[in-house]
Amino acid sequence: MRLGDERESGNIEDRRGGGGFGGGGRFPIGIAGGGLGTIALVLVALFFGVDPSVILSGGGGGQPDAPVARQQGAPPDAAEDGQRRFVAQVLATTEDVWTDVFRRAGNTYEPPNLVLFSGATQSGCGTAQTATGPFYCPLDQKVYLDLGFFRxxxxxxxxxxxxxxxxxxxxEIGHHVQNQIGVLRRVEGERRGLDEAGSNGLQVRVELQADCFAGIxxxxxxxxxxxxxxGDVEEGLNAAAAVGDDRLQRRSRGVVVPESFTHGSSAQRVSWFRRGLEAGDPRACDTFANRP
Known part of the structure; x- marks a missing residue:
């Protein structure tokens, strides 16, 4: 990507360098109960997406926690500082894109903060840990990312x-967009009363729509x-395929269990990312009206 001297977003909270916690969490991260409770922890650690416990407990509408100051510790190395700049520049491009999309629709986009951490930190959805992978917490409207995930x-x-x-x-910013337009609350309402397979199916649609929004x-x-x-587009498509449920399950278990999918197969994730990439229009991303 040619980011050059593109601006850096100011919505970065850098908490790297410490191992402590701040604030008070509401929902734990890890193996959630209910419809997503059968997912093996090893898979959750490899997924990135909206925190499953939030989908199960109600997405959006919560009051953000007070900001947590960066934990004191060893300063990030030069490579991580370069990664921080990259993240800040990419975040800035998401702000520009979604501000324009919302403005054209007569609405106002409220950009989220992105929290960089190392090891663990506290989120509005509970403890964010390196093993969890990147995720979006609707309750404090922040994205959490340990740069080690890129490695x-x-x-x-x-x-x-x-x-x-x-x-x-x-x-992850796609999940914030979903939160702003009410998709996460809608999913929680529709999930009530569903069996495990139905609940997982709704979660898949949430994740595929976020993939489509990434394409936009x-x-x-x-x-x-x-x-x-x-080669950039190929990198993106490869990344979407790499985090498909079928590929991750095959790596960790040796077998694929489609009814336990919560993010979609590699083919589905690639398809929806490509759909957003080619259309550039949010109306192309209705995973709830179309079969994933």
Missing amino acids: EMEQRLGAPGDFARAYVIAH WANRTQRMRQVLEQ
């Missing part, structure tokens, strides 16, 4: 490249700034 993507999931990392950020971000950022380089 895991490259070394363990086979998804290297700066555009693959940007896709992760754009996917890529489309519109390219139109605004011409940031894509040769």
Whole structure:
């Protein structure tokens, strides 16, 4: 990606360098009860997405926790500082894209904060840990990211490249967009009374829509700034495929259990990311009206 001297977002909370916690959590991160309770922890650690406990407990509408100051500790190394700048620049492009999309629809986009941490930190949804992977918490409207996940993507999931990392950020911001337009609350309302398979199916649609929104971000950022380089789109599609439920389950268990999917298969994730990328229009991302 050609980000060059693109502006950096000011909505970064850098909590790296410490191992403590701040604030008070409401919902734990890890194996959630109810419809998502059968997911193995090893899979949850590899997924990125909206915190499953929030979907089960009601997404959106909560009051944000008070900001937590960065924990004191060893300063980040030069490589991590470069990653921080990259994250801040990508976050800025998401702000520009969604501000424009909302404005054209007669609404106002409220950008989220993105929290960088190392090891663990406290979120409005409970304890954020490195093993959990990146996630969005609707209750405090923040994205949580340990930069070490990018190394895991490259070394363990086979998804290297700066555009693959940007896709992760754009996917999480997609969940914030869903929160603002009421999708997460709608899902929680529809989930009540469903069995495990039905609940998981709704979660899959949430995740695929966030993939589609990530594609919209890529489309519109390219139109605004011409940031894509040769191979970038392939990196994004590869990243989407790498975090498909079927591929992750095959890696961790050796078997695939489709009824336990909560994020979608590799083919589904690639398809919806590509749909957003080609259309550049949120109306193309109605995963609830279309079969995933």
